[in-house]
Amino acid sequence: MTTFVRWGILSTAQIAQDELLPAYMDAANAEVTAIASSNPKVKDMALKFSIPKVYESYDELLKDPDIDAVYIPLPNALHSHWVKRAAEKGKHVLCEKPAALTAGEAEEMIEVCKKNSVLFMEAFMYQFHPQHQRVKEIIASGEIGELKIMKSSLSFYLEDKAGNIRVKPELGGGSLYDVGCYCIHSIRNVLSAEPSRVYASMKKNPDSQVDMSVVGVLDFDNGVTALFDAAMDRTRIDYYEIIGTKGSIRVPNAFVPHFNNGEALIVINAEDGKYREEKLIGHQYVLQVEYFSRCVLEGKIPNYMIENTIQNLNVIEACFESIERKTFVNISSSHSKITR
Structure with a gap:
């Protein structure tokens, strides 16, 4: 039985560098296996956080069959597109807040995730x-x-x-x-x-x-x-x-x-x-990374968090x-x- 989730990171966003990548290193059930960005510093990040695969585009990373889930810390207006793209490639999605710009946009994203049988969660880490x-x-x-x-x-x-x-x-x-x-x-x-x-x-x-x-x-x-x-x-x-x-x-x-x-x-x-x-x-x-990774491993849908996303918007x-x-x-x- 698989005991950890293989994660991919879309972009070299500051929050990924400062908070999420260190968190993935400390999480008991998660491992970052790939990162994607056209930013030249992506290779330095991969070296710093011992990430074995580096891709120049997000689409390349999403095609990798060895990645189970992705973390999306892109600008707010880009969340919808890349959440849907990830879901269509069968990747579970942890997306930075706010997940979307409108409740309707969030509903569409979540529906695409459901249609492709992948889990979705908005990254309100404080909770x-x-x-x-x-x-x-x-x-x-x-x-x-x-x-x-x-x-x-x-x-x-x-x-x-x-x-x-x-x-x-x-x-x-x-x-x-x-x-x-x-x-x-x-x-x-x-x-x-x-x-x-x-x-x-x-x-x-x-x-x-x-x-x-x-x-x-x-x-x-x-x-x-x-x-x-x-x-x-x-x-x-x-x-x-x-x-x-x-x-x-x-x-x-x-x-x-x-x-x-x-x-x-x-x-x-x-x-x-x-x-x-x-x-x-x-x-x-x-705790956030471990919770969502546990959901992925156990096939547990974080329903109340999906409702929270829509209601917050x-x-x-x-x-x-x-x-x-x-x-x-x-x-x-x-x-x-x-x-x-």
Whole structure:
């Protein structure tokens, strides 16, 4: 019986170099056997990470019968094409977030994967860190009482904007797609609920007209309100907080605890001013790779994650619609038809 998945990597993207390739090296059930790129530095990457095969084109890699799955860290606007191409070649797909630019596009991608009997998962790596499950357990225990507000924030300062794919609208750039998607996903994930309406606003780069920052309000039918802000033009902020009638939970390194060697801190504040801390350690990129590789080996379909992909994009589309209409927008199960 096969005990590991043979992976191929499409492109020399920075996130692959910094996070995923080291994670594959540490994963117990995965091995990178090929990488493809026309970038000359691909050979140096292959040498650094002991990758035996190097291809000059993505299509060449996808034709390799010895590859079981591929990781796609390409610009957002290219995800749909290459996910479909990989699926048609029988490769399971782990695709960087956001998986697509619209919910409809994601549905098409997923249908192609199903038609070709391959698994698909969007790479929201943060959710594999054990701190988030622990937060859900604390909420379920009733320790902070009835939930009222959740806040989620993620930002960084993009220094070199010239030529960066994050500020290219034709490649699906912008803060909502790049970091806002994490804030929205974390709200839906931690609250285990879907918002019924959304309001959002954004500030754009005057040259590219790509959004550099976005703020939003998500309303839930159970009475909870969630606030989020995301940006590429200010200092790094990375946290979420849940406030209830009896206390609150703050997660100060919600999305990138690997900066602290995987250690994450949860701070629980009581109504009387007392607080306690819990520390959890988890290497979320490794856990993500191992989870999806396990799904491939066991033939297990990560259904709830597929639904999460579509629902997250529904909310993102509603945010764009709210920005254009300058009002609250109801979120339906079908994606928005708005043209951007």
